[in-house]
Amino acid sequence: MASNAIIYPDVLDPIESASREYLDRHQEASLAVMCEYAVANAPLIRKVWADAGVKPGDIKSVADFREKAPFLTKDDIRAYRDAHNDPTGGMSVDSPGQTVSVGTTSGTTGDPTPVPNWRRTPAEETYARDHWHIGVRPGDHVCHMLFTFRGGHRRRSLSELGIAEICFSISPFEIPRIVDASKRFRPTSMSIFPNPLINAFEQYFEKTGEDPVDVFKSYKGAIFGGEPLGDRQKALTRSWGLELFETTSLGDVAGACECREHNGFHAYEDIAFIEAVDPITAEPVADGDIGELVVTSLVDRLSPLVRYRTGDLVSIDRSPCGCGRTHARFKLLGRATDQILVKGRSILPREIMGLVEKHDETRANLFQIIRADREMDELKLRIGYDVTRLKDSEDALKLRLYERISVAIEVPLVLELVDEQELLKLGPPHKIPRVTKT
Amino acid sequence: MTTSHPDQIGCYTVHGKTQFYSVKRTELDRAGVQMARTLRSFAFKPGAYVLTVSVVQEVVQFAPFEFALQLLGLYGTNADLSPFDAGRVESLARQFDPVAICGVGNEVLEGLKMMGHDAAAVFKGRTVWARPDAYDAVRAMPGVAARRVVLIGPALALECAKGGLHIDGREWEVVVDNEELVLSSRQHRIDPVSGLKTGFSGRLTDMPCACGSPDPHISLDGAI
């Protein structure tokens, strides 16, 4: 309420701006506690540690943990699930009175994985911190769009702070109601706001003549998630007066969201311990270098993932952030299985994307990296172009693309141009396989 | 913060019009305690799974149901009411073998069909609370204990094990006006309801239900 005179703190939990030294010590203590707990309670962790011949008592420091704690992969979880007929893959701790419901992952590939939920899950804790950072305060409203499989109707991490959630499905059919709610309740934030909804809003505004700037004038931000945010959507929402904060999953243990500096996803380090390792050798990589994100939950007693390899390639930055918070940020660069090394240089689809879209004929960004092996002597690209937009000849376009890409990437390059309709046969534009063997 | 600020804003639809509806968590929780009385009639074993099929904006109607599951030591899990999420209904049924599925609507039946699953096989051996648009189809499936679940304005009417379609009598006063069920709130609420025409024709049953719940039960004739 506007009449409220209370000045609230900048961060929801003081741990968000704790000193680096305090955070490091806190993590050291929590890691020892969680290793002990996970081995004692989670059947799969017990097995993985026994197979590796490591005992929780061997972990007395972060250095011990990095040196000795065995990794856990999605394949380990799947294998355990199939061998023991356990849907949680040996990762669920049966704690009567603690599990209040069982959520599931999106399950885009195969069966969704169960995630037992405590009263306030780590993801709900991080979600509340993220909204708070955007500027949501008690007495405010938030547009809450989600799928029920994320935890049903029991979520209360915002309402327990005195923040009202206006509930919607993530569906274009909800747009008129979201517009209505925005004008009526004047919310200060919304989540999750994905690409398809942005496009649906654009069509709605065109059709109705409704003024987006007026609709969104009370918003201090909107949390965007689902897939990488494109330049077009960024510019569009900016013209509506909406600041988007991208969010991503922190390897299934929590959420990670951008701050107002927009220079990476903040990983809350009291909730997860994060590392980056070489995706092949599993050797640690230095902060700032590209490696596979490995996460360990420091709080989740119902699903205590320890050294879980996420398959995401990231670069981690642990320097203090301009937003006033001290927790690490990471840039998400792609999936480890998409990475290719050409003469030792790491290349990911995301890097190529920014180059291909710069030409009018190839602005749809349809291309594939031919990856016969992880290490190649040359970068082979198949690029689709719109034949109706060709302004000179195919050879001339090829030359233009060749110059732009080879200058930026600086490795031997082989290009193959095809009619983009050929690539569109492989799936919708955002789903075509970016990396292919042939 | 003032006490007049809602915790959740859900909605209800009557006569084709969807209205925002504000609630406090305490209202949802106390409705859950009431609903546990109807749910108890099934004597599901603690530790069993119950799958709820709904959408996020149905929080006012389904949060009490989920809270009742927790109170009885059951594990709730969720799928969206949408043809696209019907695959999750099949997957969760297979993985968790839930004793019951609540909120099945025509979207689920269509989605299962689209994905090549036999709904009767997915539901077999379970209690399935179906919405009005799916009830007849579910009732026709062999080996399925079909029950009704009906969103009546902001209230959720849930059928007990003895066939009574119960509504929370402490929370809502139901009267019949011109054959239409009319709902008013009886308790302190952040968003009081007075004389809400629900769009359903029906009657109040004046005999106590065999399930032992003192909550009133209604018989529905259909939509108006």
Ligand SMILES: [Zn+2]
């Ligand atoms: Zn920051």
